[in-house]
Amino acid sequence: MGTALQLVDDKNRVSIPAKFRDAVIANTDPGDLKSGPSVMIGQHPESPCLIAFDRSWIENEMATAATENAGGSRFNTLRAIAGGAEPVGFDSTGRAVLVNWMKDEVGIKKHAFFYGSINHFEIWDPATLLAADDASVLPVVKNACRRIMAEKGLA
Numbered sequence: 812m813g814t815a816l817q818l819v820d821d822k823n824r825v826s827i828p829a830k831f832r833d834a835v836i837a838n839t840d841p842g843d844l845k846s847g848p849s850v851m852i853g854q855h856p857e858s859p860c861l862i863a864f865d866r867s868w869i870e871n872e873m874a875t876a877a878t879e880n881a882g883g884s885r886f887n888t889l890r891a892i893a894g895g896a897e898p899v900g901f902d903s904t905g906r907a908v909l910v911n912w913m914k915d916e917v918g919i920k921k922h923a924f925f926y927g928s929i930n931h932f933e934i935w936d937p938a939t940l941l942a943a944d945d946a947s948v949l950p951v952v953k954n955a956c957r958r959i960m961a962e963k964g965l966a
């Protein structure tokens with residue numbers, strides 16, 4: 812949960828905020844951490860942003876989808892997330908490299924806005940978020956982005 816605004820450097824590196832990476836590590840099987848922590852990142856199935864989640868979220872989503880109808884939108888959501896998701900490792904400071912095509916697809920340039928959503932988090936380009944006019948982007952998300960940008964002197 813929570814929000815953060817992070818810089819993206821010229822090598823597509825961004826620091827995943829501590830509160831988000833701590834949650835990912837806490838939800839990761841210790842055996843899976845032997846090669847270092849990672850988070851799954853892919854395109855959000857409904858909004859023009861990235862979605863990041865740990866492997867336990869995938870298992871929960873798959874179990875839920877299996878109990879619902881096979882032709883429903885939930886399977887399309889799973890397809891969109893799983894097919895385009897990549898495991899992205901991060902170091903002790905949270906520094907991770909965003910996959911170039913994903914970053915470009917959602918317009919992330921110099922800053923990345925992180926927004927926690929209970930069991931996953933979203934990564935937005937602030938300008939894309941603030942310009943979005945569809946119903947899939949709640950005003951509270953835009954307001955949080957505006958506030959944090961103003962706090963950092965970017966608005």
